[in-house]
Structures are given as structure tokens and as C-alpha cells.
Amino acid sequence: xxxxxxxxxxxRDTSRKRQMILEGAIKVFTEKGFDTxxxxxxxxxxxxxxxTIYNHFPSKESLFQAIVADFLKQRDEIKPIxxxxxxxxxxxxxxxxxxxxxLINDPVRRGLSKLLTSVFLMNIDFxxxxxxxFEPHRAFIQWLNSAKEDKxxxxxxxxxxxxxxxxxxxGCLTYSALFTxxxxxxxxxxxxxxxISTFLSRYGL
Amino acid sequence: xxxxxxxxxxxRDTSRKRQMILEGAIKVFTEKGFDTxxxxxxxxxxxxxxxTIYNHFPSKESLFQAIVADFLKQRDEIKPIxxxxxxxxxxxxxxxxxxxxxLINDPVRRGLSKLLTSVFLMNIDFxxxxxxxFEPHRAFIQWLNSAKEDKxxxxxxxxxxxxxxxxxxxGCLTYSALFTxxxxxxxxxxxxxxxISTFLSRYGL
DNA sequence: GGTTATTTATACTATACAGTGTAATTTAAC
DNA sequence: GTTAAATTACACTGTATAGTATAAATAACC
Numbered sequence: 001x002x003x004x005x006x007x008x009x010x011x012r013d014t015s016r017k018r019q020m021i022l023e024g025a026i027k028v029f030t031e032k033g034f035d036t037x038x039x040x041x042x043x044x045x046x047x048x049x050x051x052t053i054y055n056h057f058p059s060k061e062s063l064f065q066a067i068v069a070d071f072l073k074q075r076d077e078i079k080p081i082x083x084x085x086x087x088x089x090x091x092x093x094x095x096x097x098x099x100x101x102x103l104i105n106d107p108v109r110r111g112l113s114k115l116l117t118s119v120f121l122m123n124i125d126f127x128x129x130x131x132x133x134f135e136p137h138r139a140f141i142q143w144l145n146s147a148k149e150d151k152x153x154x155x156x157x158x159x160x161x162x163x164x165x166x167x168x169x170x171g172c173l174t175y176s177a178l179f180t181x182x183x184x185x186x187x188x189x190x191x192x193x194x195x196i197s198t199f200l201s202r203y204g205l
Numbered sequence: 206x207x208x209x210x211x212x213x214x215x216x217r218d219t220s221r222k223r224q225m226i227l228e229g230a231i232k233v234f235t236e237k238g239f240d241t242x243x244x245x246x247x248x249x250x251x252x253x254x255x256x257t258i259y260n261h262f263p264s265k266e267s268l269f270q271a272i273v274a275d276f277l278k279q280r281d282e283i284k285p286i287x288x289x290x291x292x293x294x295x296x297x298x299x300x301x302x303x304x305x306x307x308l309i310n311d312p313v314r315r316g317l318s319k320l321l322t323s324v325f326l327m328n329i330d331f332x333x334x335x336x337x338x339f340e341p342h343r344a345f346i347q348w349l350n351s352a353k354e355d356k357x358x359x360x361x362x363x364x365x366x367x368x369x370x371x372x373x374x375x376g377c378l379t380y381s382a383l384f385t386x387x388x389x390x391x392x393x394x395x396x397x398x399x400x401i402s403t404f405l406s407r408y409g410l
Numbered sequence: 411g412g413t414t415a416t417t418t419a420t421a422c423t424a425t426a427c428a429g430t431g432t433a434a435t436t437t438a439a440c
Numbered sequence: 441g442t443t444a445a446a447t448t449a450c451a452c453t454g455t456a457t458a459g460t461a462t463a464a465a466t467a468a469c470c
Contacts, residue, residue: 012438012445033327035240038427049448051430060428114326121323121383122238160399163377167400171376172368178326194365195372201407219416243457254418256460265458 018056021046022070025063030111034064034119071112078102080139083146089153089204093196096140097169101188104177114178137162153203161203168195223261226251227275230268235316239269239324276317283307285344288351294358294409298401301345302374306393309382319383342367358408366408373400 024046028037039060043050057063078099084092104110140162147153155161172191176184229251233242244265248255262268283304289297309315345367352358360366377396381389 014446017447033240035238039429040427050428051449052447054429055446058429118323118326121319121326160395163396164373164399164403167375167377167381167396168369168372169376170372170380171374172372175375175380176372190365191368191372194369198369198403198407202403222417244459245457255458256419257417259459260416263459 014056017048017052020048021053021056021063022067024048026067026108026112029064029067030108030115033115034060067112068116071109071116074109075103081143083143083150085150089147089200090196092143093165093199094192096143096165097173097192097195100166100169101173101177101185104174104182105185107182110177110182113174117178137166140165152205154205155203161199164202165195165199168198219261222253222257225253226258226261226268227272229253231272231313231317234269234272235313235320238320239265272317273321276314276321279314280308286348288348288355290355294352294405295401297348298370298404299397301348301370302378302397302400305371305374306378306382306390309379309387310390312387315382315387318379322383342371345370357410359410360408366404369407370400370404373403 021042025037025042028042028045031037039050039053042063043053046053053063057066081092081095081099102109103113137159141158144153144155144158144161148155148158153161169192172195173185173188177188226247230242230247233247233250236242244255244258247268248258251258258268262271286297286300286304307314308318342364346363349358349360349363349366353360353363358366374397377400378390378393382393
């Protein structure tokens with residue numbers, strides 16, 4: 001954001017401090033979770049005074065929500081995959097899966113994924129937002145239907161096939177990586193190949 | 206446990222209160238998580254005085270660990286599946302999956318699963334215990350090898366096949382149920398059939 | 411019914427922490 | 441360099457809560 005003149009008053013650019021706060025807060029929150037993170041600790045790690053945090057965010061919860069919002073926004077910027085007649089199904093499925101893995105390949109994003117997963121699990125209110133996690137299914141279902149029209153796939157229910165694919169990706173890769181702190185990603189290539197092969201064994205033509 | 210005589214002193218049976226405490230604590234912990242649960246609240250919900258809790262458990266954390274221990278013990282009592290030449294693969298795979306679903310079919314167990322998943326995610330120390338969650342794979346790998354010898358299955362790597370199966374079950378059913386508070390279990394039958402079909406499409410003979 | 415382990419009520423300590431008030435200081439825009 | 445917004449240091453309030461102390465009440469076992 002650029003500095004603006006409002007009401008004849010100078011406004012300085014505060015985005016740098018804001019960013020420092022967000023980064024520090026991410027470090028602290030992902031280390032130990034929301035409840036056991038103190039604003040004093042966040043201030044210390046951010047290299048910013050506690051008062052400044054409260055100048056930017058009215059409360060600990062709003063700070064957390066800002067982090068969540070940024071994270072979800074970042075995730076939604078992942079490019080949607082369109083069905084392509086030119087690329088093989090394998091290649092396209094791999095791209096779908098890799099978009100899913102984007103969230104857990106980087107340590108910081110993985111930490112946030114862990115944090116949010118943990119919070120969403122125990123918090124009904126937040127949990128509703130998680131439903132949007134299943135929105136990618138919609139795009140994938142369209143992809144499946146396109147592949148079917150293109151006589152490359154065969155299935156009764158696209159919803160069921162979508163669940164199977166994402167279930168494999170999440171169950172074999174995503175959650176596994178969250179629990180092992182990325183350790184399990186060593187085998188990700190093998191597993192992803194196997195997931196795709198399995199999916200195509202079932203639905204391929 | 207039966208009352209015992211130790212050091213010539215009478216000991217009364219305290220297991221009833223202990224049980225009340227554990228049940229109350231489970232209610233409170235699963236409602237809001239470890240950190241935001243207070244011992245006063247647990248005492249109130251348990252119908253027991255706070256001092257009594259501390260007579261049974263030296264700290265909040267030890268109370269929590271007692272709950273965890275009970276839960277994991279209960280889970281380990283699930284009967285292991287042996288390969289059978291008489292039952293169809295479908296039937297046997299279904300049993301494996303249903304053993305996995307045992308943990309999330311009941312609301313209380315599901316609440317505990319959510320709680321522990323949430324805690325394990327954010328707590329490295331606890332996380333190690335989670336590895337034992339992958340121990341079931343060992344029995345399943347043996348099962349896979351038996352099925353292979355019996356010329357019913359074909360695969361390169363039993364480890365990979367096992368990951369695929371459990372990945373599907375966990376990704377499609379377990380985690381889904383945790384996030385939707387069991388709502389997603391409505392479709393569990395369809396999904397389980399599809400999982401088994403998919404698995405056998407890939408590895409069946 | 412007496413003995414005694416267990417439980418309870420109540421009050422308490424100590425600490426951690428979210429959030430605020432304020433005056434001094436720094437910093438960027440002009 | 442002046443000005444005002446932004447930041448800082450620091451002291452502070454209020455509240456929540458883990459864990460303790462203790463004396464009285466309860467209940468099980470003989």
C-alpha cells in the first residue's frame with residue numbers, strides 16, 4: 001500500500017511493521033499454537049513493541065485471523081487446472097496433486113497448515129471455513145466430466161471419483177507430511193505415481 | 206481395580222470417582238481443547254471437587270495423559286485381521302477399514318480423535334506416539350503378502366500398496382469425519398465400496 | 411458405631427497474560 | 441529542519457487459572 005493523504009494528515013507507510021508482526025506471529029503461533037502463544041512473546045520475536053501490535057491489530061484473535069486470511073488467500077491463488085486434450089491424464093492429475101502439495105512443501109506453509117488444521121479441528125466456528133477446502137473438488141469434478149466426454153475416463157459418479165482422488169492425495173501425502181513435519185515427503189514421488197496409477201486403474205479407459 | 210490393603214492401612218475403592226473425573230475431563234477437553242479447559246470447569250462437569258481431581262492426578266497434564274493412555278489402549282485392543290483363504294478380499298478389506306473407522310463412529314471416541322489429532326499436530330513430543338498409528342500397516346503388509354502368495358493380489362511394493370489403502374481410508378473417511386463431526390459418514394458406505402473397488406482395480410488379480 | 415481414607419468447601423497463593431494508558435522517542439514526509 | 445504519525449518503553453489493570461492448604465463432612469470397612 002502507498003502512503004495516502006487523508007483529511008490533510010500525513011500517513012506513513014506501516015506495512016513493513018505489519019509484515020514483521022505477521023511473520024513473528026506466524027513463528028510463535030506455529031511453534032506452540034494459539035492459546036499458549038503470548039502477545040509479549042510475539043512482540044519480542046517480531047522485533048516490535050507490544051503496543052505496536054495493538055496499533056495494527058485490535059486483539060490477539062484478530063491478529064490470528066489476519067494470518068489465516070492471508071494464508072487462505074495465498075492458497076486460493078493457486079491456478080485452477082483446466083482440462084486439456086493435449087496433456088496426458090497423468091500429467092494433469094500430477095498438477096492437481098502438486099497444487100495440493102503446494103501447501104505443505106514449504107516449512108512455513110506447512111507450519112501454518114498444521115496450525116490451522118489443529119485449530120479447525122477443535123473450533124466449530126472456524127471449521128466452517130474449512131469446508132472451502134473441499135471447493136477444489138468442484139473444479140476437479142468439471143475436469144473429470146470433461147475427461148469423460150473426451151472418452152478418457154469412465155465413472156458412475158464424478159463426486160465419488162473426486163473424493164477418491166483427493167482422499168488418496170490427502171491421506172497419503174498431505175496429512176502424512178503434517179504429522180511427520182515433511183519427513184514423509186521423501187517418498188512423495190513414488191506415492192504420487194502410485195496414486196495416479198491407482199486412480200487410472202479404476203477410472204481410466 | 207479392587208481395594209487393597211497396603212501398610213496395614215485400609216484403602217477404599219476410588220475407581221468410581223476416578224472414572225467420573227476421566228469422563229468429565231473428556232467432555233471438557235474435547236469441547237474446547239487442552240489449554241482452554243480449566244480444572245475448575247472439569248471439576249464442575251465431573252461432579253467432583255477440584256481437590257479430588259488433584260488427589261487422583263498430580264497435574265492437569267497428567268490427567269490429560271491418563272485420558273490419552275486409556276484411549277490408545279482401547280484402540281490397540283482392536284482385533285488384528287489375519288489373512289483368510291475363505292473370506293473374499295472385499296470382505297477382509299472391509300473389516301480392515303471398519304477397524305479404522307471404529308475410532309470415529311462413536312461421538313465420544315471421535316471427539317477424542319479430534320482432540321488428540323489436534324494436540325499431536327502441534328506437539329512434537331506427543332507426535333512421536335502418533336507414529337504407532339502407522340503400526341497397523343505392519344499387520345496389513347503381512348496380509349498383503351499372504352494374499353499375494355495366495356495369488357489373489359499383485360504388487361511391486363507391499364508398503365506402497367498399504368499406504369494407498371490406508372491413505373484412501375484415512376483421507377476419504379477418517380479425516381473427513383473429524384472435520385465434519387461425523388456428518389460425512391453418511392456417505393461412508395458408498396465411499397468404502399469405492400475404495401475397495403479402486404484398490405482391487407489396481408492390485409487385484 | 412468407631413475408625414479412617416476419601417472427599418468437599420472454601421479460601422488462598424502465585425503467576426501468566428490480554429489489553430490499556432501515557433509520555434517520550436523515532437521516523438518519514440514535507 | 442519542522443511536523444505529526446508511528447513507535448517504543450514501561451508501568452499498570454483486571455482476570456483467569458494451576459495448584460495448595462486446611463478443616464469439616466462423608467462414607468466404607470471393621
